[in-house]
Amino acid sequence: MREKTWVDGLLDYFLDSSTAVKILASIIAIIGGLLVGLVIMLVLDPSRAFAGFSTILFGLFRNGTQSIGNMLYYAVPIILTGLSVAFAFRTGLFNIGATGQLTFGAFFAVYVGINWTFLGSFHWVVALLAGGLAGAFWGMIPGMLKAFRNVNEVVASIMLNYVAMYFSTLMVKTLIYNRSVARAFGPAESALIPKGFFDTLTNGSSLNYGLFVAFLVTAILHIILSKTTFGFQLKSVGFNRDASRYAGMNEKRNIILAMTIAGFVSGLAGAIMFLVPGRFLTIESNLLQEGFTGIAVSLLGLSSPIGVLIAGIFYGSLEIGGFYLQVTTNFVPELIEIIIAAIIYISALALFFQNAIYKTLKKRKDARLAEVPHE
Amino acid sequence: MIPVIEMNGITKEFPGIIANDNITLSVQEGEIHALLGENGAGKSTLMSVLFGLYRAEKGKIFVRGEEVDIKNPNDANELGIGMVHQHFKLVDTFSVLDNIILGYEDVDRGFLKKDEARERIIELSAQYKLKIDPDALIRDISVGQQQRVEILKMLYRDSNILIFDEPTAVLTPQEIEELMKIMKSLVKEGRSIILITHKLNEIQMVADRVTILRKGKKIDTLNVKDATNEMLAERMVGRKVLFDLKKEAHTPGEEVFACENLVMRDEKTQKAVVNDMHFALRKGEILTIAGIEGNGQTELVYGLTGLKPLEAGTVTLNDQDITHEKILTRNLMGLAHIPEDRQKFGLVLDYTLQENLILHTYFDARFQERGFLKKDAILEFAEEVIEKYDVRSSNGPTSMARSMSGGNQQKAILGREIERGTDVIIAVQPTRGLDVGAIEFIHTELLALRDQGKAILLISLELDEVMRLSDRIIVMYEGEHVGEFDPDQTSPEELGLYMSGSHRKEA
Known part of the structure; x- marks a missing residue:
């Protein structure tokens, strides 16, 4: 017999573990998406394409800790909306309403942030929670419709996205409108999410304690899903609603809870996005993109909280890369959006990749076994 | 003589398993050739290769002596190969x-x-x-x-090469007999038949030769007239199989589970699918509801277990009215249910075996503490069940339910439901699609439970099973109770007449 080498070990590992193959498929999707971006850059401006491409990849190291701080700052809301989508998905629900929950949460967070100044040093915490609770309420609605009336949660939450958007516009205009600049007032100083030691650590980047919120939520959701009876039920309902009902689980309660928690997390994202200096609620009729990017990040992160955290940070690095791309070359930052879109497109073909990877690995293994000389 | 079909060294692999490993099969003109094997032995895969649904990695196929390349079912049709699928x-x-x-x-x-x-x-x-x-x-x-x-x-x-995939699974005894006659008249005309089956009696009834597969490998090809059932079973399973189970005398105790005037309606057609159904189940007996598929048995079980609402009637468990109770309450009050569809209801296929084993009981103090699952306790329990019920899988407690064979999935469900220790067990077609070895195991377990004084409601379409296990038999036809029988004083033929609606006893 030929000795087993590390290559055999690695092949066996991937062949035995479907998770490993899925991760590999995500990585291939990312590489594929980046290559699409590179090709577009080569077509647009061949001479600067490679310089621009390296900016996208390595932009986050451009300004030392400051750009890393900004990368994380961009990543936080995306991580949260990604977690929101992923958590609902594990219960078998597609939360396309993250953007609505985020908008609804953002309005309440900002409203509290402007008005409840009597709260002193707790002000930002309360504003943050107000955002989360408002988002939870907004997520609960499609959850209840699904549970009690079997209304498709995708349709319900898409429509609620627009309701949230126009509600926010209306409320901004009636309650917290700053006429002189045609947008909402900013939250009070005490309601801004503190930067704390990040300010000096990251050399004045925009990063704030929102990062801890993202970490904390990731950890909590991970624990719920992998360690608790509650998570056991949620996943069971997500995988097989009939078997869960048969086993006596209350699928309706689980659906409502899953959507409520998903909404809470999206609401937190909304609060964190707007409880910062220099960003204001507007009265434009645009859905906030972060909610949709969350779907992409959830997909890339294989709907696991830790996967979403990593994918969200990767997204942040592309964002910061896009920012520097705009500063240093004449490529438009929308290029980043195209790359993300290509990554999503390719991950949607993930099943194909998983099979292709599996077959390739299997062939490699067979070929190696065939090398064994006959005795 | 040149065989009409010759399959040489067929190898077909799926991720993780070799479904066909170097299988050789040769079918003569004018013969009925049975393909015998347990579930997962590779019978259907082999025939799918012949019919062009799968392509083999290795091996050659000859039809009437000529090598052919069957890429899809149309190619197969052109070569005169036809198939009656199970569904x-x-x-x-x-x-x-x-x-x-x-x-x-x-x-x-x-x-x-x-x-x-x-x-x-x-x-x-x-x-x-x-x-x-x-x-x-x-x-x-x-x-x-x-x-x-x-x-x-x-x-x-x-088509003159006909493949029948488990053709008798859905038929009454009378219909089976007719089918067998038809098959015989077909081969008399010079056609050839390949009969996929795991029922030994059918082979004895019609087949000329039989090829036995086990775990993807060909074990043997025999002339049926030289083979006994015991011999076939042993080669199929790989060990000796008991045919006659010892059944102790029937000593029923008090009544534990009953229903009266049960009516259930189909939501779409508004037809009564269960109509005035009634029975009373006592401790220490197996009461069987026999009937042809689709005569309301499925709905009856849904009604009894709370999966679907009743229109009228009452259900009592241990003298308590449970007609309007939730599923969870019924489970906790002592109702176990081995469901008909193990993949839809019985298991969460994307959960591991150990997770599936605690599907009803995860909230039990044994398996959780303040909402956190006790991994060690769950693992220990899973290992116990696996050992006790001989559940085989690639990775033990952490195997994905999806990756397990049907027989082992069923054993896992059986073990889980029995271990809940309830007085009443509803077993719906507990051996459907299983091989001789697994059937023997499940039958032995059910009889043991009966002897321990449990009450078992068995729903079965297989008359062999009905005759072998029951203490009492109720025949259900078009949602109604059409007669009750004592297995010692009836025959499969008599039951068949009631099951097909030609006879009924007036209550």
Whole structure:
């Protein structure tokens, strides 16, 4: 017999573990998406394409800790909306309403942030929670419709996205409108999410304690899903609603809870996005993109909280890369959006990749076994 | 003589398993060749390769001595190979005629020419005594007749190599007998039949030769007249199999589970699918509800377990009215349920075996503490069940339920439900699609439970099983109770008459 080498070990590992193959498929999707971006850059401006491409990849190291701080700052809301989508998905629900929950949460967070100044040093915490609770309420609605009336949660939450958007516009205009600049007032100083030691650590980047919120939520959701009876039920309902009902689980309660928690997390994202200096609620009729990017990040992160955290940070690095791309070359930052879109497109073909990877690995293994000389 | 079909060294792999490992099969003209094996032995895969549904990685196929490359079912049809699938491929709302010519239509300037086809179908139907009306709609005819439509379809296409995939699973004893006659008359004409089955009696009834597969490998090809059932079973399973289970005398205790005047309606058609159904189950007995598939047994179980609401009637468990209780309450009050569809209801396929084993009991103090699952306790419990019920899988407690064979999935469900320690167990077709070895195991377990004083409600379509296990038999036809029987004083033939609605006892 030929000795087993590390290559055999690695092949066996991937062949035995479907998770490993899925991760590999995500990585291939990312590489594929980046290559699409590179090709577009080569077509647009061949001479600067490679310089621009390296900016996208390595932009986050451009300004030392400051750009890393900004990368994380961009990543936080995306991580949260990604977690929101992923958590609902594990219960078998597609939360396309993250953007609505985020908008609804953002309005309440900002409203509290402007008005409840009597709260002193707790002000930002309360504003943050107000955002989360408002988002939870907004997520609960499609959850209840699904549970009690079997209304498709995708349709319900898409429509609620627009309701949230126009509600926010209306409320901004009636309650917290700053006429002189045609947008909402900013939250009070005490309601801004503190930067704390990040300010000096990251050399004045925009990063704030929102990062801890993202970490904390990731950890909590991970624990719920992998360690608790509650998570056991949620996943069971997500995988097989009939078997869960048969086993006596209350699928309706689980659906409502899953959507409520998903909404809470999206609401937190909304609060964190707007409880910062220099960003204001507007009265434009645009859905906030972060909610949709969350779907992409959830997909890339294989709907696991830790996967979403990593994918969200990767997204942040592309964002910061896009920012520097705009500063240093004449490529438009929308290029980043195209790359993300290509990554999503390719991950949607993930099943194909998983099979292709599996077959390739299997062939490699067979070929190696065939090398064994006959005795 | 050149065989009509020769499959040489067929190897077909799926991720993780070798479904066919260097299998050789040769079928002579004019013979009925049975393909025997447990579930997962690779019978269906081998036939799918022959029918062009899968492509083998290795091996050659010869039809009438010539090497062929069968890429898809159309290639197979052109070579005269036809297949009756386990689940019929018929369009419910089309007529028999339309179904037969579908994909094979004769057309005149864009219009279908049905008259010639109709004549030919009537002719073929008469020739083989199939008794099929070409203008009946598929949804209006019985399952046995639908199967004969599938046979007609093959004959209409001049197929002379016919593959039957577990054809008797859905038939009554009378229908089985008729099918066997039809098969014999087909081979008399020089056609060849490959019969996929795991039922030994059928092989003895019709087959000339039998090829036995086990775990993807060919074990043997035998002449049926030289083979006994014991011999076939042993080669199929790989060990000796008990046929006659020891059954202690029937000593029923008090009544524990009963229903009265149960009525359930189909939501769409508003037809009563369960009508005035009643029974009373006592401790220490196996009460069987026999009937042909689709006569309300499935709905009855849904009603008893709370999966679907009742329109009328009462259900009592241990003298308590549970008619309006939730599923969870019924579970906790002592109702266990081995469901008919193990993949839809019985298991969460994307959960591991150990997770599936605690599906009803995860909230039990044994398995959780303040909402956190106790991994060690769960693992320990899973290892116990696996050991006790001989559940085999690739990775033990952490195997994905999806990756397990049907028999082992069923053993896992059985173990889980028994371990809940309830007084009443509803077992719905507990051996459906399982092989001899697994059936033997499950039957032994059920009889042991009965002897321990548990009350078992068995729902079964298999008359062998009904006769072997029951202490009392109730026949259900079109949702109604049409008669109660003592297994020692009835025969499968008599039950068959009640099951098909030709007889009924007035209550």
